[in-house]
């Protein structure tokens with residue numbers, strides 16, 4: 001079996017800090033693989049290794065059957081990458097950025113221009129095409145960066161948190177494009193912090209935490225493990241919060257998490273649980289201002305899988321600062 | 322893992338068999354084009370490289386010219402060839418290191434590195450872009466000199482040779498700043514190196530006064546400073562006088578600087594990117 005890309009026992013250390021400690025994953029050609037993980041999990045490190053930008057300390061990474069360490073030049077002919085930090089040139093216009101990349105990919109001038117125009121159109125950047133990137137908003141830069149990664153019609157594409165900073169409409173557009181690319185036979189590696197995104201786009205999901213694969217499987221398999229969905233409710237009267245918590249616990253089989261004042265959330269299996277909660281709340285005369293059935297957050301996934309919440313040292317530092 | 326076929330797909334990536342020739346050259350030129358677009362968009366760097374020598378010229382010729390040589394016209398003839406050398410030195414100093422450093426830090430080079438182009442193409446592109454910039458600033462300063470009243474006393478070919486020698490000297494020297502740009506953590510680091518070296522290099526010369534009129538300790542430095550030799554050579558080529566010696570010394574210095582800094586810069590660049 002030849003994979004679109006694969007990682008085997010990847011290890012990468014930065015000084016004493018181990019970013020990846022033996023990571024394995026693989027994607028069949030034409031599928032979307034999501035790497036889901038909190039800050040510092042090692043997502044970017046894994047992507048950079050696969051994209052020939054970083055050498056692993058040990059383990060192997062292959063793209064289209066080609067080893068990224070031994071034959072980086074061949075791998076570069078197959079891939080496109082949109083990194084987590086945009087890497088377009090601020091002093092050039094959007095169009096100039098794309099044409100330059102087209103030229104570097106050996107397209108002829110006319111081809112490069114046509115391809116740039118087409119992608120600018122697709123990412124709704126046509127109006128801004130002649131403006132310097134320095135004048136772009138964050139979301140526009142991100143879209144330009146995505147367009148840049150697609151110029152060469154790569155057979156494998158790496159997208160590191162491609163929808164971070166996009167508004168919901170643009171996010172949906174990027175999702176649509178990812179589906180289209182996969183439909184055309186491109187293998188996609190996507191990193192994200194949102195289970196919802198991984199769920200809607202992927203054939204396979206790898207959950208990464210502190211440099212290790214914590215879980216992997218299809219979205220359905222993963223949802224079975226982490227409880228699939230969660231009920232979240234907000235009581236109108238906070239005095240009734242404990243009553244509501246008792247109802248949720250009774251239905252879900254375990255105690256809910258209090259995520260805000262009067263806001264309770266609990267993972268459940270199956271849609272019937274939702275109806276049951278609605279019925280019992282009504283019977284107990286508990287008014288709610290919010291009641292929803294949603295996919296669990298990354299933090300809930302982590303908690304279910306590891307018994308720990310996502311460790312975010314960065315956040316603590318920010319608070320301390 | 323035998324070659325089980327990958328599902329057919331409409332990939333536009335160029336298969337190696339139809340790879341177009343002269344890749345490194347074409348890619349480097351495309352990237353040099355990018356440098357030039359940047360010069361056009363942010364002409365401040367180029368403006369500095371032109372304005373500093375021009376202000377310097379005007380100041381010295383009209384402020385001190387009378388005092389130093391008793392005749393501003395004569396003094397302009399003496400100082401102008403040196404101002405040309407100063408122009409390329411400042412051109413190199415002002416942009417080369419800083420822009421390279423920015424490219425490395427902002428991830429622009431990272432994108433280039435993920436493309437199937439030669440590892441050193443971005444570096445070459447940036448240096449070639451600089452060369453073109455040197456020519457532009459040199460021509461501009463030359464035109465200004467003519468407006469002020471400077472006249473070449475030799476011939477067209479010698480003047481051309483002076484221009485070529487100056488650009489070559491600037492090019493070789495700029496590799497020192499390429500190195501600075503590649504190894505510095507940020508723009509401030511590059512600026513530090515720039516200010517530390519600009520004064521001794523551009524001003525610690527026989528530019529404003531003949532070497533033998535300078536105090537002894539300065540004479541010692543001026544005699545080793547490669548910029549002095551380049552200025553001397555330019556004077557010879559533009560005004561007549563000894564040429565072979567200074568030109569030889571300038572070329573030797575240039576090649577020496579190139580041989581010293583280029584491998585270091587390329588190695589540092591490969592390690593950093």
Ligand SMILES: Nc1ncnc2c1ncn2[C@@H]1O[C@H](COP(=O)(O)OP(=O)(O)OP(=O)(O)O)[C@@H](O)[C@H]1O
Nearest residue numbers: 014017019037038039040041042043044045046084
């Ligand atoms: N160049 C580097 N030097 C030192 N440490 C690094 C470097 N790059 C990454 N790390 C460390 O490796 C670990 C994994 O980082 P990585 O960027 O891969 O995480 P991530 O999953 O992409 O996180 P995020 O969601 O914040 O983007 C972190 O602890 C990080 O501090």
Ligand SMILES: [Mg+2]
Nearest residue numbers: 043044045084
């Ligand atoms: Mg990251």
